[in-house]
Amino acid sequence: MKEQESYEELVEQLKQLPKKEVSSAVNQRFEAMEELWNKETHRKSSNSPKWYGIAASIAALIALLLWWPFGTSIQDHYSAMEDASDKMAIIHELSAKTLQDNDVAWLGDVLKTEENPNIRVFILDLLEIHESAETHDLLNPLQEENVPAVQMAYLNLARQFESEEIMDQLVVFQRRTDLDPSVTEKVATIISEINNN
């Protein structure tokens, strides 16, 4: 009987183990993902236009042919966009190609000026995926970055360098007292990985 009670108590304890809340960094990463899905859905739905949609598309195409400045780069196209999801869609297009040095340099400049944190995360993810960011300068804005999701994305990028050259930057960053615990954990992990290598 006592044994049975003790099992029941254990089951209760298991059920009542406390739960942790998802960090703001994770929530922001989800929001960035959501924004991209919405954009994709919007694109798909506008790819199946009705007859008046087709007419409007033809008119828009003619206008575009008349006014489009041929040779406009993706950078100019990006600068002309105001909506965050449009900007993200442009960056998404870059993910399909091999990033050139000038693409990386441009993305680095955008990182410094772009106000939308979701876009900054998106750019950093792109740089990380392509493993093309040879320049450690890309990490410089990390020190000024205040959004945990973006900090995490910078750290993901930093991880791929696996180099002692970024150690100073990481150590300085680690001293900040306003970091989210998940960010603190990540920077500590990367520092220890570099030390162990």
Added chain:
Amino acid sequence: MKHPTDEQLFRRLQQGDTAVMGTLFERYKTIIYNYFLRMTHSEEDAGDLLMTVFERIHKYQKSFKGKGKVRSWIFQIGNNVLKDYWRQQKRDMDQVYELNNSLEFSGDFSEEKQQDHKMLYKALNYLSLTEKNRVTMYYLLEMSYAEISEAEGISINAARISVHRGLKNLHKLLKNSGI
């Protein structure tokens, strides 16, 4: 207004209403995050795995044919994501691995209660990954034996035995080894 069921939400998602993903995330983020947190003891990895689950839900939404509950389908994805993670880490599911024990949980708990939680976490770490996973699926995710059997590709009876064995081992550990 009555809250829509997961199944109603999912039908809307399959019809192209991606805003539903946000609602599903709100409903499931804490439970799935804590599942991964208990299995990995890393907030960073738990966050990454949670993102992977929602990427897969979005990507494979059409493969949900309406048989069974959305909830179990989502938890099944969670289980698969975790297995992939262990595979990447080259972990053997039948082995016990020592995990970082420094996780702190805030909340209004007495010191004694907090000590109990710590001991239980420590004891859970002495189970093999498979046992720990099934015990966590049963007691945290509240999956039924039938759902665990489907997620793990085992019989319902094997799922029941595995959870019971895990509980028994946990009980023994807490009772005898002075954890």
